[in-house]
Amino acid sequence: MNDRDSMKPGDLLLPVKSFCRLSGQIIAPLSFEIHAFSVKFAYSLTRSAYMEQNINFEDIFESKLAKNDFIEPKDWMPDNYRKHLIRQISQHAHSEIVGMLPEGNWITRAPSLRSKIVLLAKVQDEGGHGLYLYTAAETLGVSRDELLDALHTGKAKYSSIFNYPTLTWADVGAIGWLVDGAAIMNQVMLQRSSYGPYSRAMVRICKEESFHQRQGYEIMTHLAFGTPEQKQMAQDALNRWWYPTMMMFGPPDKDSPNSENAIKWRIKRETNDQLRQRFVNQTVPQAEYLGLTVPDEKLTWNEAKQGYDFSEPDWVEFKNVINGNGPCNKQRLKARNDAHKNGAWVREAAAAYAKKKGESTAVAA
Amino acid sequence: MSNALFQYTLRLGDSSLILAQRLSEWTGHGPFLEEDLALTNIALDTLGTAKSFLEYAAQVEGKGRTDDDLAFFRNEREFFNPLITEQPNGDYAKTMVRQVIMDVYHLYLYKELAKSKDTTLSGIAQKAIKEVTYHVRHSASWLERFGNGTDESHQRAQDALNELWQYTQELFETPGSEKELLAQGVAVNLQDIQAKWETHVDELIRKANLKKPENVFMQRGSLDGIHTEHLGYLLAEMQHLPRMHPTAKW
Ligand SMILES: [Fe+2]
Numbered sequence A: 001m002n003d004r005d006s007m008k009p010g011d012l013l014l015p016v017k018s019f020c021r022l023s024g025q026i027i028a029p030l031s032f033e034i035h036a037f038s039v040k041f042a043y044s045l046t047r048s049a050y051m052e053q054n055i056n057f058e059d060i061f062e063s064k065l066a067k068n069d070f071i072e073p074k075d076w077m078p079d080n081y082r083k084h085l086i087r088q089i090s091q092h093a094h095s096e097i098v099g100m101l102p103e104g105n106w107i108t109r110a111p112s113l114r115s116k117i118v119l120l121a122k123v124q125d126e127g128g129h130g131l132y133l134y135t136a137a138e139t140l141g142v143s144r145d146e147l148l149d150a151l152h153t154g155k156a157k158y159s160s161i162f163n164y165p166t167l168t169w170a171d172v173g174a175i176g177w178l179v180d181g182a183a184i185m186n187q188v189m190l191q192r193s194s195y196g197p198y199s200r201a202m203v204r205i206c207k208e209e210s211f212h213q214r215q216g217y218e219i220m221t222h223l224a225f226g227t228p229e230q231k232q233m234a235q236d237a238l239n240r241w242w243y244p245t246m247m248m249f250g251p252p253d254k255d256s257p258n259s260e261n262a263i264k265w266r267i268k269r270e271t272n273d274q275l276r277q278r279f280v281n282q283t284v285p286q287a288e289y290l291g292l293t294v295p296d297e298k299l300t301w302n303e304a305k306q307g308y309d310f311s312e313p314d315w316v317e318f319k320n321v322i323n324g325n326g327p328c329n330k331q332r333l334k335a336r337n338d339a340h341k342n343g344a345w346v347r348e349a350a351a352a353y354a355k356k357k358g359e360s361t362a363v364a365a
Numbered sequence B: 001m002s003n004a005l006f007q008y009t010l011r012l013g014d015s016s017l018i019l020a021q022r023l024s025e026w027t028g029h030g031p032f033l034e035e036d037l038a039l040t041n042i043a044l045d046t047l048g049t050a051k052s053f054l055e056y057a058a059q060v061e062g063k064g065r066t067d068d069d070l071a072f073f074r075n076e077r078e079f080f081n082p083l084i085t086e087q088p089n090g091d092y093a094k095t096m097v098r099q100v101i102m103d104v105y106h107l108y109l110y111k112e113l114a115k116s117k118d119t120t121l122s123g124i125a126q127k128a129i130k131e132v133t134y135h136v137r138h139s140a141s142w143l144e145r146f147g148n149g150t151d152e153s154h155q156r157a158q159d160a161l162n163e164l165w166q167y168t169q170e171l172f173e174t175p176g177s178e179k180e181l182l183a184q185g186v187a188v189n190l191q192d193i194q195a196k197w198e199t200h201v202d203e204l205i206r207k208a209n210l211k212k213p214e215n216v217f218m219q220r221g222s223l224d225g226i227h228t229e230h231l232g233y234l235l236a237e238m239q240h241l242p243r244m245h246p247t248a249k250w
């Protein structure tokens, strides 16, 4: 834990205040409370205030990074940083929402009342994660409408993993164990990302993801120690989800165009390959405990590096899945589009009613 | 323990179970994200209540069956949920009208059941009242929005009312087997509830500027385990996995 993790909401204004002291002036609008809806306004205001005073805001940004301070919505930030964040946070939000579908596929077929309750709550959590993340993205000056539009038209990307089908109940276990497990690796790192709202969203999300992983592993345990058919189901799920999960950390470092900046800006803190290695190291003993075989003949413990040597996933397949050719890309996108289209009259009715009532709070699109 | 109490508790459990199963079909497909989360919450509450009733039913029966056995290993003719709970979701108006009808019903049912001489039933009801009070607020506010929103939403809500009204009378039927439980102060007098339900639902329909369906021929059958064709498919989907692996634990 670094000391920023213990900051309270009121502390968020600190970096701004210290900047104001630097400039020798108090810039009143900067003490606005951070709020998703005022951000666009605050952003432009801040920027012009900085400009007038002819301050080298790039230095201030860099010094905040160097000091491990958060970058907050109203702080000046380089355009590329903003763009990178919007892309990363919205992709992350889309992944949560699309991720509701493969597991949602088993809600009506969960094999016990308890497992149905757990799964419903899990899929609901993922929707909640999507909501936090869309809100975090909105602090960067984009609207949820714009982001959803990019998802629905296929312009925006989301995690490739959710384009694989959930064929048996064991897939629900494998997703919790492996996919949520991999997500945690990424997200624990992102709790310390330099952008305040993203970091704080990740803190909330991470707590729930560890529940998900435990619940997934519990399903795998029941299966792996259950009837021969159940064990077979568990092995089959591991076989199908292992490599797609490895792909979740992104392409190898040597081919990862966005990684360098992301590390420099502390949006990411570990490289794709480092995370992948940690995931393998953590997961192999868990598979062994279940008596399941990781589908990789090259998998061996490497004493020198204190980690496993393992086979890379098929990066050609990865590229294809990312580019829309995975087994379920079309179904997932269609499901999201159908829900949005079928909900249009509901949103319109709510908006029309709110208008008639003179309510100020409109329903989100 | 008495067979009447088993039957009574089973019916309470079935009603919530089948309704929750339908509601859960919306998860991931709601009209917008916040509403998706809200409806999933309602599905979760309803499923939790179902589980409590079915656990108790299994205990009352005393034959070593579990709540899961009751949910997954009974056939269509052995389910006693009201017909309205098994009706397909349709559009969001139909789902919300079904919810208005069932939420208000559950509200008054549980308020009475909370006074039951059977402490397990009253305990389950007391917990459920808090949840159902929120459910009523949720579905009633949608009915009001639909009825007064756009022409399209008004029409959809009216169509849903017209379609579902035929299943409302059945909610208040009392089987002969319940007479004894009523006398013992265990079961709830559904006639009393019907009056409260009607007043409340009439008021919601009026606020929504909709028309209460009239001269509707009422469907019945669930008290005898006679259902609409929809239940068979719902159960086939819900039960297939445990039935394929009858000795498995999950
Ligand atoms: Fe998540």
Ligand SMILES: [Fe+2]
Residues within 6 Å of the ligand: A126, A180, A208, A209, A212
């Ligand atoms: Fe998760």
